[in-house]
Amino acid sequence: MWTHKSRLSWAALLLVSLVTRGQLTEKPPVHGNHWMAVTGKPLAAEAGAQIFQKGGNAIDAACAMLGAVCTMWDVLCWGGETQALIYNPKTGKVIAIDALGFAPTGATPAFFKSKGYNFPPEYGPLAAVTPGTPGGLCYMLAEYGTMSLKEVLAPAMEMAKGYAIEAQTANSFEAQKRRLKEWPYSKALFLTHPGEARETPEAGEVFVQKDLLETLTRMVEAEQDALKHKKTRKEAIYAAYDRFYKGDIAREFVRGCQEQGGLITLEDMAAWKPMEEEPLHVNYRGVEVYKLQQWTQGPAMLQALNILENFDLKGMGYNSSRYIHTVCQAMNLAFADRDFYYGDPYFSTGQPMKGLLSKEYAKERAKLINFDHVAADIQPGDPYPFEGRVNPFTDLLKERATFGKPSMRGGSGASGAMNETAMVDEELYHDRLWRGTTSIEAADKDGWVISVTPSGGWTPACIAGHTGVGMSQRMQSFVLDSIIDPFNVVAPHKRPRVTLTPSLALRDGKPYLCFSVQGGDTQDQNLLQFFLDMAEFGMTVQEATEAPNINSDQLWLSLGGERLEDRRPRPGHILLGNVTPPYVRKELRQMGYIPTYGDRTSGPINAIFLDAKHGTIWGGSSNNGEDYGIGW
Template sequence: MAITGKPLAAEAGAMTFQKGGNAVDAACAMLAATCTMWDVLSWGGETQALIYNPKAGKVIAIDGLGVAPSGATVDFFKNKGMNFPPEYGPLAAVTPGTPGGLCYMLAEYGTMSLKEVLAPAMQLAAGYPIEAQTANSMERGKKMIKQWPYSTSVFLPHEGQEREAPEAGEIFVQKDLLETLTKMVDAEQQALKQKKTRKEAIYAAMERFYKGDIAKEFVRGAQEQGGLITMEDLAKWKPIEEEPLHVNYKGIDVYKLQQWSQGPSMLQALNILENFDLKSMGYNSSRYINTLYQTMSLAFADRDFYYGDPYFPPAEPMKGLLDKAYAKQRAALINPDKNDPDIGPGDPYPFEGKTNPYLNILKQRGFNVDTDNKTNPGATPSHDATSFVNDSAYMDRLWRGTTSVEAADKDGWVVSVTPSGGWLPACIAGHTGVGMSQRLQSFVLDSTLDPFNVIEPGKKPRVTLTPTLAMKDGKPFMAFAVQGGDTQDQNLLQCFLNVVEFGMTIQEAVEAANINTDQLWLSLGGEQVKDRQPHPGSILINSNTPDYVRRELIKMGYKLTFDDRTSGPINAIYFDWKHGSFWGGSSNHGEDYGIGW
């Protein structure tokens, strides 16, 4: 089973399976193809994956997220008058993670050569008929694109004409990117001629990207356009294999990435929801929506204050945050009759046997966490609230998309990936054809917002990217991921509950009507505090929501907005052990596509 954000990229995965590759090979082929097709990401972005290794019988996590470059300090950006790093351009870039993440997954857990896996992407780089969605995105972003000469030459082949981007169906050629990919493959093939192993040869390709002539051109092009990334930054960076975090929900073990992602917020939400009889409430009833909304608000309040890079001090209190007793205490805060706009971070430290060193910051923010771990009622903390407006710029930042990759094979390998970064309008670094990441914007410059996620050179920002794997009885149960910024774990949580609590098939679950909360700090977009502040009580619900549910939600204090599609495209694989088959699900909320054989 091969599922991803573009039909041609799904075909790359299917072709890889037909050539005898495993799920890791297929996932890498799809990842390479989606980056080449600018499916809201590029080769200079970041890759993070969960892989079930049937040989070891365990789920592993791959951290392919870049880091803040040399010179990316709080003072650097504050001196430019910013409250957050910028949304776009060379100063928004962390070091590229996708080339290294792909090479690591392939070398350690794949079976094929880089040459075989990159073949579809290289054919796409040589030229493919571009689809309307991507071509129109280039045209819409052309004013910004024109700031960057290398981006202009790639994305605006008709510069000076009325339409400067490619037309839908036009053959889109990326000569520089093709040359970069060719150099990586050449490095691999040379290593093989020198009698290196398959694994060593793939790492030779990775080294050429991060230390060789590709790195030199990337750094030259980035710095020419005002970027900070150095050769040393690239040479020092490495992908990391980690133990994922997990909780058990009613007999199902759900795995997420560590706290450098927002993934643990879904685990916290599941722990809280275990204290409620969701099935008896009814799917998308007002009671269910109210419980779900406040649960997510509680989990996101903790995410926004306590998550960050675990390889930098201070240490995040993850043991306390994922403790079932802490979740029970948080669940007690949920008001069954109305939304609580005052929800703030809790105090997980007692559940680790420690004292919270940040109580003064929480008090400064207006959150008074008492000894019962309850935020005292009162006015919404002034620093955390903004009056709600149906702001299209805000919604764009909330929903900002990427893609996802899901793959599974007959031998038991399962892969779930949420790659991102370098989305349009992207700044391309020199003649590499590689769009630079924009993930630096997910750092904070103000330690009172999140003392764990303050920018430092060499540090990872806390990102929204969040693949999921669920296991039951020691076997894969579901692999699923979605695009959509801060809505990702909201939609994945509901997709999971749709299957587990409400008995939906996987295709029903990925297309089902969800809700989205805006009662959180935005992770993307906006350089001023007001751009990112929570909108308490603001909720997106499906246009088909019955009038009586709408009325009940308004009485509960919610401010309603509507859409006929209330999640990004969710891609998922369900494992039917009764019949020995896979069920693939890909929602109709985008161009995402799945192929099974």
């Protein structure tokens, strides 16, 4: 007779066997043995392909795709931020690029509290940190590319002259037009048919950005002028960089920002610079997984992997209730630490990252997982002893345990809904949880591999003067009170802790995977499961991008909402795929989960698998969006 446990294991093994035998996916994998380009829009992937076909390397192609997606407003623009991981085959090392803007002069907790905010605002000029993407693109191209700025920006400049806009972006303009009308330069750009029933471009209409084209032209002019004066390729690219951050482009950007009430100064623009740094990494069952430092949420995935390494995940069965519960609780434990200990390491040092990423600390956190019930009150741990230090925040953590704990209906635990979050519209909450960006993955036959998760300046963006450049909205990821996160309190020239999180993995010292996803606070949740789908359950890269995931709401939101109740954790709340079997749903509810269901359980995951056995490259791109890959 089948027992309940054996029935679960049999069903899970059947699902895995179907997957590993090559179950059909909605989109095919892309195969190549020369190069691969994957990103958020088909036209942008074509921009990368054009650069590869002209002899560029993966960094050149990624920069071209970055310029294209910014010009196409693929949930970001040129005034946003860029962060990347690069595998350099010449050194055999992974390097990290931090091109996140910092808070401007005058951005203090007192300033925002005086305006009635509990968090910096979501939109408008006061939401802006300094632009990071132009500087990040120039830095990556100069240091690791082979081509000129003129060459890699050619597709973006052609688009700025006018391209046939796709429905998704055009409809986002229309949906946000009320807010866009608040800012004169945004109104002039996006409302191409003022006074008509539809005031923004239609799908298929040619969308023209004259001011942006002029900005990009000025950058290229600076580069070409430097080359005429016998400067090197690298020096010429940095001449373009200087014109954006210190020259006439900077002056117009600052003028337009301040005219509309923003804080960014010329001194802020000149003082900011991209940073190259050592990434963080852990070894998971023989695979080295790399993430950016603690100015992102990336280390949370590394912490979760360390916790999960203590369990036989494959033996639990793919997406069984026990597997889902274990992964969810590991993520919740990691995110509780993220919410309190992560922040800009260049501004406020002392984050306990060595302790947080230690295997010993992970074992202690793993002991907190109760396999009978969801833990509704997960608090940050104490990683300091695991690096030989005393926690300086003991009193603050005691106070925070009450401050950060939502009241519940239906008694203790996660069996009831939260009073505070009951006041937050569900659709709006999940828009904030999932708030998007795009991703860029590229690899070539010479071994260069790059993963990028750029973002910022999404619609509705406030355009800075006649630059055509939208301002970032990343200020909202700061907090105003130490009790939430003492390392992430806003201050001038400090970088906010962001959700943006590219990923690279090496096996036997060689590139194995590069992957990233859009989706706000869910990014490292979905990337964790994508990685486990391949590393534990043997899925192909395309199968793993399309596989159903879970999303936990048990974290402080990083984006959206200016009230505490907008962002508080929601213990036990979980998103499951519609394909979840009835008996798994029942078992999770018995554990105390409060599930919702959907067809879409992750943002579009983009990934490249480096097939060491055959010496080829696989591209995977989720079926959840317009993301697209091209290989050769």
